[in-house]
Amino acid sequence: MRDFQRPGRSMVHGTRGMAATSHPLATATAIEILRAGGNAVDAAIAACAVQGVVEPQSTGIGGDCFALYAPGGRVPPYAINGSGRAPAAASVDWFREQGIDAIGFESAHATTVPGAVGTWEKLLADHGTRGLDEVLQPAIRYAEEGFVVHSRVAHDWAQNAEKLKACENARAIYLPGGRTPAAGSLHSLPALAETLRLIAKEGAAAFYRGAIADDIVARLATHGSLMTADDLAGFAPQAVEPISTDYRGYDIYECPPNGQGIIALLILNMLEGFELAGLDPVGAERLHLEAEASRLGYRDRTALIADPDAVEVPVAGLLSADYADAMRRHIDPARAMPAELPPGYPAHGDTVYLTVVDGEGNAISFINSLFASFGTGLCTRSGVLLQNRGASFVIDPDHPNRIAGGKRPMHTIIPGMVGQGEHAVMPFGVMGGHFQACGHAHFLTNVIDYGMDPQAALDCPRAFHFGGVMALETTIAEETARRLAALGHTVAWSDIPHGGGQAIAIDRATGVLTGGSDPRKDGCALGI
Secondary structure, eight states, rough: OOTTTTTTTOEEESEEEEEEESHHHHHHHHHHHHHTTEEEEOOOOHHHHHHHHHSSTTTOTEEEEEEEEEEESSSSSSEEEEOOOOTTTBBHHHHHHHOOOOOTTTTTGGGOOOOOHHHHHHHHHHHHHSSSSTHHHHHHHHHHHOOEOHHHHHHHHHHHHHHHHHSSSHHHHGGGGGOOTTTTOOEHHHHHHHHHHHHHHHHTTTHHSEEEEEEEHHHHHTTTTTOOHHHTTTTOOEEEEOEEEEEEEEEEEEEEEEEEEHHHHHHHHHHTSGGGGGGGGTSSSHHHHHHHHHHHHHHHHHOOOOOOSSSSSHHHHHHHHHHHHHOOOOOOOOBBSEEEEEEOOOOOOOOEEEEETTTTTOOEEEEESSSSSSTOOBBOOTOOOOOOGGGGGGTTTTTTTTTTTTOOBBOOOOOEEEEEEEEEEEEEOOOOOGHHHHHHHHHHHHHHTTTTHHHHHHHHHEEEEEETEEEEOSSSSHHHHHHHHHHHHHHTEEEOOOEEEEOOOOOTTTOOOEEEEOOOOOOEEEEO
16 A cells, blocks of 8 residues: 555546546546446547547557457457558668668658558457447547647647647647647647548548548658558558466466567566565666666567568567576676677567456557657648658668568557456556567566556656666666666666556456556546
8 A cells, every 4th residue: 555645646446447548538538438338449449539639749540559458358368450561662672772771750751551540440340339430529529629738748749849840730730829838728639620520420441541541641752751542541450369478377468579569578588587576676686687688678679570471570489488598597686788788589581558447347458659759740731640650660681670561660569468367357558669568577577576556566666778778767766776887787867757557457356446547647547
């Protein structure tokens, strides 16, 4: 139980349904859908659509999504990959001929086909009880009538003013009066409202064909993109088999590559060989072990994770006990590994996360993203901000994640779900781009090794070793930072918090749902 004399959030409980998102209006929307008889899928997509309006820096219909869904609370969950593909004309040779050796985050070439809308429609058709015509109505209302800009949204919006100024459509729609809206101010998105209204009326086809699609192609073509109308019209989400590992008696489920969920499982497999429970959860020893396992995991992510439809990804090998044992032997509890990491597996040639559980036990873990804040910063006249997932591609003919026509890039966004036996016991996820695989491991070890409830596990201070630097949130003690430096880490204080997150624990014996929502965002959990 938390100390009620200290700032913090209490757990949220319910029995007939629960939603946890990174924005209060999205959470309220999900609860409204549940109260009106909708199920978890209906509520999740309605909430996500609202977030694309009220949290435009993080998500939207110009982004991609992934989901894990446990119908009736049964696992293994259904998994869907809603990530889009590169234009058919894309190739390493073409980019090299143009003198492009890397795809920038604000380049039109970074936009792959947006997968969100088509995936929403597929999820609703297969597992929902409502259609896009109904679940998009709250988002349409907020876009048309306006919404109050919340604090974290305003902060992120302000950080991206220069990016938005570079596109005339983004400037007109997202910089009223030439500036970013302040916290507490009202903002509306009438062009986006009309776009959502057309999708609600005609379905996902209205996004991938016709005026909206033509608008997307024209905006990207202005900046040299290879995207065509045929690329958009050819989008289809893909049902996939989830991958999993056992961590101390719990089954941890992730979507398979091209996402980085496999790296979260690899990190957990390495950490399982250490007695974490005896260590201070915010102490140097625990954070050091987590960092070392993450460094090894992300090394393999960089080298191996790509679209399995195009290249072989050694999923079974990476998740094997033998490989985890071999990698664990490189981790010294008393000293950081050198910058030159040992060889890994042999090579073969800002986001929103939300979760909803309904009264029937259906549970969904759902993530939708533009990647960087406001994606590329490119916006159509119809109000669609375009994601920049293609920036993860590599311009190297020998790399598994090399760009190619119709190929999906390595993705950072990963929904997660915990099961025991035949039942889901906790849909969960974190945001934060590259942090997410490490964030999954951090959150789960907080819950499983340290016995934290979902809210405490989300509140817990975070560190992330990436790009040679161990970035610490400012809630970590200075003595811990000094001890990490003494272990050999290059330590720095992070300018921003690491991600966000939501989780709902399901007590199958009592039917009680317990939710948490990350204080690093504006959101909340609500139960009924």
